[in-house]
Amino acid sequence: PTQPPVVRYYVPFIGSMVEFGMDPIGFMRKHREQHGDFFTFLMFGRKMTVCLGSRGNDFLFNAKHSCVTAEDAYNNLTKPVFGADVVYDVPNSVLMEQKRIVKAGLSTKSFQRYVPMIIKETNDYIDKHWTKDEDTIDIFKAISELIIMSASRTLLGKEIRAQLYEGVADLYHTLDSSFTPIHFLFEWLPLPSYFSAPKAHAELESIFAKVIKARRLETNRESVDMLDVFLTSKYKDGTALTDLQATNMCIALLMAGQHTSAATTTWALLNLANQDNVRNGAYNDMKRAMGEDLPYPEFENLKDLQTLDDIVRETLRIHPPIVQVLRKVVKPIPIPESSHIIPAGNYLMASPVIAATDKAHFQDPETFKPSRWSQQDEAAEVEAEDKNSENTVNYGWGDMSLNSAKSPYLPFGAGRHRCIGEQFAYIQIKTILYVLLKRFDFKLDEKRGMPKSDYNSMVVLPEAPVSCRYIRRK
Ligand code: HEM
Structure with missing residues (x-):
């Protein structure tokens, strides 16, 4: 041959x-x-x-x-970003067990809890940052912040979310910057990120360590987020995940979902802004499914928002982040x-x-x-x-x-490495799109049009700055 x-x-x-x-x-x-x-x-x-x-x-x-x-x-x-002992830093059979634990944790019950949290994060953000009746903004930057806040709040819990703007977001960002094709190709080059990533990782570990310690002191704690799931789950042989593994699984989930979901939400919104009929159709379908005054959806309502589903699916066909x-x-x-x-x-x-x-x-x-x-x-x-x-x-x-x-x-792969975050991603993206479309209309920035794709990171992003116009609905 x-x-x-x-x-x-x-x-x-x-x-x-x-x-x-x-x-x-x-x-x-x-x-x-x-x-x-x-x-x-x-x-x-x-x-x-x-x-x-x-x-x-x-x-x-x-x-x-x-x-x-x-x-x-x-x-x-991935090791400098996710940290040791998880995902690709363990034998494949262990990864399969780690994925099984995540799947079990992302249950219907947890999604029911997450949807109102995502709605609240989105509304809080808009109330704070989108204060004008009409403005042109960097939509990718805004969406990225929304994704990191709602994913931290739902998956990692209240404590980590509370510290997001006291340094945690910067630490994530430092880790992130070593996730580029350059790092795949030049693994032996002394790039600055090889020094900053381990330092940022160690700092994150110590923040998680304090949270874990406090949670372990609570008696009869109810499991409410993925950190709880990792702290209470066991491998098949009966051993528990170490605190480091629980921490690094949390970081890995956040990293796997951050740019992928932020890019998808942004492309979806840009495509809506670009096509009046699709955007108006989506808005009218939201009303048909939920009622004229557009009440906020619960997890059970999301499946009725078929047009939003089609929009995410089509976005992932043309603009898959991976x-x-x-x-x-x-x-x-x-x-x-x-x-x-x-x-x-x-x-x-x-x-x-x-x-x-x-x-x-x-x-x-x-x-x-x-x-x-x-x-x-x-x-x-x-x-x-x-x-x-x-x-x-x-x-x-x-x-x-x-x-x-x-x-x-x-768009989510297949086989043994298939994504386990698909359902979470759909829930997060559809909920955010619903809240944004309920409160605002969107138009492309005519001067800039649709952005090009930026292939300089492992996850394909819209080329910065991504400007888009929001118009508050009366
Ligand atoms: C794996 C895409 C969101 C966690 C994958 C793979 C793809 C993918 C293509 C397969 C990679 C490979 O075979 O090498 C996406 C897209 C997302 C998304 C398009 C959003 C629109 C998420 C989220 C999470 C997540 C939100 C976590 C909550 C994972 C994990 C794996 C994975 C843990 C498994 C890695 C493995 O087994 O090797 N994803 N993902 N993803 N994704 Fe996602």
Whole structure:
């Protein structure tokens, strides 16, 4: 067997780094046309084998752990941010248990508690910062603050939330700044963040340590947030998580959800601001579902806000925050139905956005059209009734079953590393959008239009500054 085709490059070692770095998605689309779903490019001495389309997604997400691992690709990048002993700094079997604990903690009961907290955080923020009847603001900055406040309040609890603006937010920000592709590529360079991140992490640990100590002194404490869940959960063998693991799991959850949810909420709002009919349709549907005076929703009401759901889903199709999913090959692995084999030492890179914006799966793939999802739901219902099929739709959209790695729509990944924050993210984003749309109308800043994507961080963000106009509803 031979290796997959290699993208031509002119500068040894550096390879295609510059072309890829400037526009990763354009790079992948261009070379996919030439080489097909699997090809390798060189980037600063690393061999990156790109796996595209539904075949590529399935190959990467479902690869055997004995051949392909996430921890060997990510831990250098994530350890300074998440800290030791969690996620990619533990054997995969331990990560699976840590994810199971999180899943159990993100229960219906906890979501019922979280929704009013997210509403309160959003209203408090607006009352404090959006005081004019009309203004042009940096919407990404505002949304990022809303996300960090509501995620801290719900997942980490009252105490950490209270200290957010007494230094905790700055510490998060310091950790964050070492989460860039530079840190993936230049792990041996003495970048400033290699010194600041451990210091910030140690400070956060000591803040959590005080909170944990105080909580342990309470008798009959009710479990109200994820910190409680981590402090009371046990691994299969009966051992408890250490205080350090409980702390670092909290930090990891916050970091995993912060930019992903902030970018998604911002793109959703920008797309609404950009299309009057979609925005007005969403507002009217909110009224239809909740009543003319738009009372605040409870967790149970969120599922009725179908248009907001479609908006988030469509935003994640066109602007998924994660466009590079990485793995490292630790044992040579053949590509099915081909004569190619990928050697150990290569990295794998999937990019679900390529299939999600491919006209083979979606009509008018570049158009933001949330209604395509309710049409597809209706089609699914008809099909399910017709054939009694198992939630798998083939209606010109490809295989849409949400659990299949073959689906062309995988903004939350698939397989053993699939996101466990999807439901939380939907709840948080929909609740924030509801409160904002209830109280304000939004228009794009005509001078700046829609922002470009910024690929300089591991999570794709709208390019700063992202300006948008809010108009208070009477
Ligand atoms: C994994 C996307 C929000 C926690 C993932 C993966 C993707 C993803 C694509 C798979 C990564 C891989 O296979 O390498 C997103 C998006 C989000 C979001 C688009 C928001 C719109 C969240 C939130 C949390 C979270 C809010 C926490 C509450 C995690 C965790 C993993 C994960 C723990 C598992 C990592 C693993 O098993 O390797 N996410 N995520 N995510 N996400 Fe999310």
